[in-house]
Amino acid sequence: MTLALMWEARATEGRGDALLAWAKSKTLDPAPARRETFRAPGDRVLVITWWDAEDFDAKVPELPEPDETLTSRPVHRWRFEAV
Template sequence: MTLAAMWEARAADGRAAELTAWVHATALPALRGAAGLERTEVLGAPGGRVLLVTWWEGAPVAVADPPADLVARPVHRWEFTSQHVE
């Protein structure tokens, strides 16, 4: 069973680039080599939102919270089970 784990943070005003850099420098390296990790993708959205989606075969590994000064609110996390792929 494939699970998608979504991690979404909203950057503090003017800090979206720093938050994205933190994801690339800290969050992604912490996941590399984790058992069951199939794929990762980092996305950006208006309003300074940064989304990290990871796909897992089995239980996902939790992504850490970024430094508090980089975010405007607590990180949101969701897990989904794959239902259909084309």
């Protein structure tokens, strides 16, 4: 199955570029089958990774929490199964 992980964070005011750079610099081991990074108004950063997994609860690497100085709230995380 294909498992997609979504990681979304909102930067503290004026730190959107720093949060984006931080997210882009983080590597995952092993690497996902696919990875895309997005930005949105309000200094939000979204990273989606795609994994070949055996089930929905498969253990795969996830991006960590950024330093508290970069984010204005806890990171939001979601899992999706391709259908």
